[in-house]
Amino acid sequence: DDLLQDTGIANSIAASDPESLALLLESVPLEPRLISWQQVPNAKKLDVLVEMRGDPRTTVIESTPKEEWEIIFQNVDAEQLLEISDTLPSDLLEIALAAMGKQQRQFFQDASQYKDEQIGHWLNHELLVLPTNAKVRDGLRLLRRELPDTTECIFLLNRAGQFSAAVKLSSLFGEPDHLPLVDLSEDYISVVKADQDAVQAAREVQTSGYISLPVVDDGNKLLGRVDIVTACELVNENYERQIMSSAGMDEDEDLFSSVPTSAKKRAIWLGINLMTAFLASWFIGLFEATLQEVVALAILMPVVASMGGIAGSQTLTLIVRGLALGQVTKSNRKALLDKELKVGILNGFIWAFVVGAIAYLWFDSSLLGVVIGIAILLNIIAAAITGVILPLILSRLKIDPALSGSVILTTVTDIVGFVAFLGLGSIFLL
C-alpha cells in the first residue's frame, strides 16, 4: 500500500484508459506494478495487455493467477490475441483460442500464416462489405447497424470475394436510392497486398488520406483492412526499434526489468563491443615501440578515433533514414557517395588543419601536427565512405543497419584512425 502511495498510482487505475494504464504500469518497478495490476478490473485487463510493451507485459502475465484467464479472455478477438501472442505461454494461448468464436479463430489462424513483418499479420476484420452490384439503398441500410471504429468506406466485392471498389460512406448522402454504389467509388484508393512489408503498408495508410485501406491476397481476395490506429502503432514501434537498436536494445525493453534479465540482455551488446575494442587495441599494439618513444601519440589517439566516429555516424544516420524511407536506391547511391565523399574531404581538411595546429601548439612539434592532420583527413574520408557503403551492404544482407551499423562503423574508424596516426607517427616521428 505504501508502495502505491509512493508512486501515486492508486487513484489513477479506475479512471484511466487502457493506453495510459499501460504506460503507467510500465513506469513503475516490479513490485508496485504487480500490486497495481491486481487492482485493474478483469474486464479491462485484456485491453491493457494489448497496449503494453513485450517485456513489461510478460512480467504481469506471469503474475496473473491461472483461474483469472478465462475471465480476461472472455471477449478476446483475433486482433487482440495476435498483439499479445508472442508473450503468451502456450497454455494461455489455448485458453484464449477456446474462448473465441469459430470465425475469430479462423482470423487468428489466417493472420498467423503471415510473418510479424507482413501487414497480413495485423489486419482489422471488422468490415462493411457489399456485393459489387449493390445500390445506395443497400449502403444506407448498413449504416443503421453499429459501425466498426475507423470505418469510412464500404468495400464492394465480386462473387469470388475479390475486391472491386471502395465507396465512402459520406458520398452516399443525397444520392438516389437506386444508384449503383460502383458509380460513387473512390478512384485512387490504394489496395494493399497482405504479404507487403507491414511498416511500408502502415506508412501508406498514414499518407493515403484514408482512415483504412483494403488488404487483399495474391488472388485479389479481400482479407481485411489496415486501419490508421494499427498503422500508427506499427510506424511508432518501428521508430522505437530504430532508436533502441542503436544502443543494442529492442523496443520491448522494460524500464524496470529485473536486474539479472536486464544485465544479461545488455551483456551481449557489451560483449560484441568488447571484441571490436580489443581488435582496435590489437592494432594499437602493433605500434608498441612507437608509443614508447612518442607518448604524445598515445595522448592524442582518442582525438583521431572520435573525429572519425562522429563524422561517420552522421553519414550513417542520414543513409539509414534514407533507406527506411525508400529514398536511397540503386539510382542515387553513386551520387550520394560522391556528395558524402566531398563533404568528408572538405570537413577532413578543415579539421585536419585545426587539430594539427592545436597538436603543434600543445607539443611544440610541427611534424606531430602534420601527422595528426593527415590521420584526421584520412579517417574522416574513410568514415564518409563507410557511412554510405556499410548500410547498403547490411541492408542487402537483410541485417538491420540501425542495429549493427554503428558498431561496425566505429570499429572501422577506430582502426583506420589508430593505424593511420600511429603508422604515420612511426614513419615520421621515430
Place this chain on the structure above:
Amino acid sequence: DDLLQDTGIANSIAASDPESLALLLESVPLEPRLISWQQVPNAKKLDVLVEMRGDPRTTVIESTPKEEWEIIFQNVDAEQLLEISDTLPSDLLEIALAAMGKQQRQFFQDASQYKDEQIGHWLNHELLVLPTNAKVRDGLRLLRRELPDTTECIFLLNRAGQFSAAVKLSSLFGEPDHLPLVDLSEDYISVVKADQDAVQAAREVQTSGYISLPVVDDGNKLLGRVDIVTACELVNENYERQIMSSAGMDEDEDLFSSVPTSAKKRAIWLGINLMTAFLASWFIGLFEATLQEVVALAILMPVVASMGGIAGSQTLTLIVRGLALGQVTKSNRKALLDKELKVGILNGFIWAFVVGAIAYLWFDSSLLGVVIGIAILLNIIAAAITGVILPLILSRLKIDPALSGSVILTTVTDIVGFVAFLGLGSIFLL
C-alpha cells in the same frame, strides 16, 4: 534530360501523389531535382512543397521563378501556409497571404500566435459545428454537404462559441429527427488545449480511438481540431528529430544538400566533439610519465573508455525514451537509478573479470589485469549513474537529451575511464 533518365524519375511525375513526389524529389541530387521540379504541374506544386522536408524544400523554393508563385498560391489555405512558412522568404509569404481569403488569413494569424511546439499551431479548421440545442435533423442536413476529410464528429457549441459536446456522425442514423444531438454525445472524448505540447497532443489523438479531437483555448472556445493525419506527421517528425539529433543533425537535413552547406552544418557537431576529445586527451596527458613506462596502458585505453560508453548509452537511450513517453517522473527516478546502478554493478563485475583475464593473458601481468578490471568496473558504474541523471538534468534545463546527451555521456565515460585506468596504473604498475 540524361540526368532524368538516369534517375528514372521522368515518368513518375505525372502519376505520383504529392507525398511520393516529395520523397522522390528529396532523393535525387540538386540538378535533376530542379529539372524535375519544373515539370511538376503548377497546380500540384503547393501540395508537394507541403510534404517536403525543410532543407530540400528550400532548394526548390529558391529555384522557382517569382512569377509562378501567384499560380502556385492560388488556392493556398492557412494550414498549408503554416507547414511551409518557416522556409518561405517574406516576399513569397506576402504573395500567399494576399491570395488567401479573409478567414484563412485570420486562421493563419491565430495559429502564428502559438509556437511550433504547441498544438495550436497545427489546427485543422474544417469543422462540422452546430449549436448545443441542435437536433438529429440538423445533423443529417449537414451530411448532405461535402464533408471535410477525417471528419467523424459534429462539435456542439454554446452561444459563446465554447465547446460543449461531440456527436459521432454514425450515431445519427436510425435516430428520430427531433432528438436533441446532445443526447447522442460522446462521453469520453478528450478535449485538447491549444497551448498543449504538439507531440503530446498528437499522441493523444493517435491513441484516442477518434480520428480527430477538438482543440480549445483557455476560455474553452473551440479553435479547431487536430486530425490524425496531422498527428501522424507530428509524431513521425518527432521520432525523426530524435534519430537525427543523436548524430547532431536535424530532421530537415537534405540527402543532397550542397557540399558546403552540408559540411558547415556538420562541422559544428564535429567541433563540439573535438573539444570533448581534447578534454579527454588532456586528462590522458596528466599521466604522460606512466604511459611512457607502461605502454600496455596506452594499448588498452580504448577498451576501458568504450565499455563505459556503450553501457552508458544503453541506460541513456532507455531513459530518454521513458522521458519522451512521460514514463520517467519524480516518483520513479530513484527506483530507476537504483535498478540501473545494480545492472551496472553486475555487468561491471562480469566484464571487469573478462577484460582483466584477457589483459593478464595478453601482457602476462596479473597486476595489469587487476588495474584494468577495477577501471572497467568503476567506469560502467559511472556510466549507469550518468545515463540516468544526465537526461533528467538536461530535460529540466529544457535541453534536448537526445541531442546533447550522448556527447556529454561519452565525455564523462572517456574521462572516468582514462583517469581510473591510468591513475590506478600509476599507483600499481610504476
